[in-house]
Amino acid sequence: MELAEAVVALRAAGCVHAEDEAAAIWSTFATAESRAGAVASRAGGMPLEQVVGWAEFGPVRVALAPGVFVPRRRAEAILAPAVSLRPSARVVVDLGCGAGALAASLAALLPGAEVHGVELDPVAAACARRTGGFEVHDGSWWSGLPASLTGRVDLAVAYLPHVPTARLDDVHPDFRAHEPALSVDGGPDGLDPLREVLAGLDAWLSPDGVLVTLLERDQVPTGARVLAEEDDDVVVAFEPRRAQSCWASPTT
Ligand SMILES: C[S@@+](CC[C@H](N)C(=O)[O-])C[C@H]1O[C@@H](n2cnc3c(N)ncnc32)[C@H](O)[C@@H]1O
Structure with missing residues (x-):
């Protein structure tokens, strides 16, 4: 050809x-x-990134494979606010790291940091190990991380599954057919993964640690600290202790 x-x-x-x-x-x-x-x-219909086995994201090239979540450019919006919020972070964690887009980028942008990613899908975790630049752990959210990180995480980032289950059909057909539901399905309102992650903040973050994530505008809880906004995307920071109270009064 x-x-x-x-x-x-x-x-x-x-x-x-x-x-x-x-x-x-x-x-x-x-x-x-x-x-x-x-x-x-x-x-x-297979996404190009899965076909060629790589995707460009931030400052890195991410290793991909068929069936693994394709890093979205919109999630790059997490990087700059996260780095400027905690430029001296010593321990950085990417929750649900997928093929490692955020974790590998932060390892490049914060060369003094110890960076960890945790991922439940073993195929995605294998890609993350090929992407490299950080330590990959198999398991669910905080519980998949080594206990030695408890209370020591200065910066956590997460681009979580956040599509409401009833809206999964809105995901582009190429992605819908070639990515696991685990990577996009956020439960009835799209926020179940965020609630699970927020429940671990007090235990896992250091006293001045922070979680930075990306939400759709109509998913942002009242009182959440907004770091950046672009179109319908909002980069949000959650701090220990404050996270639960801010969650108690969602906007909708
Ligand atoms: C929206 S994707 C984002 C992946 C990656 N952070 C990125 O930006 O390319 C969400 C990721 O969370 C993972 N995931 C879902 N449930 C999980 C859980 N309980 N523990 C760890 N990872 C999980 C999925 O497998 C998927 O890789």
Whole structure:
């Protein structure tokens, strides 16, 4: 298959950036057979990042595989506010690190920090280990982290599953068919994972530790500390002790 044929096939399949996608496939795969296979997978709806096995995110390239959550560019909005809030963080944690987009970025942006990621999906955790730059732990939220980190986390970040279950059909079809529900389903109002994570703040964060996450505007609880806003996305900080009270009075 020639590059021009690949562009035609991708465009026919509805890929808006067919030239760029074909170029990414060509730069990743060397043989005619592997390139043709990749074009077929992409034309069949698999996200480009899963097809080529990588995604650019912040300052890093993240390793990906079929079936693993594709890092969203919108989550890059977490990075700058998190770094400027805790530039001297010694212990950094990414809860639900997926393939490691946030954790690897923070390891690059905060070179003095010890960075840990925790992930429940073993396929995603394997990608995170290939992405590298931080320590990956298998397990659920805080309980998957080493006990030695209790009360020592200066900066926690999380891009949590936050789509209300009834709205899962709104997720782009390419992603819906190729990412596990575990990575996007946030329960009835989309906020179950956030509630689980907030319940661990007092125990796991250091006295001046903070959790920085990204929510949709209509999910932000009253009293939450807003760090940045863009379109419908809001970067929010939660501190120990204050988190539960701020949660007690959601906006909706
Ligand atoms: C929205 S994705 C974000 C992944 C990654 N942080 C990123 O930005 O690319 C949420 C991630 O949380 C993981 N996850 C879901 N439930 C979890 C749990 N109980 N403990 C740890 N990770 C979990 C999912 O497998 C998924 O990788």
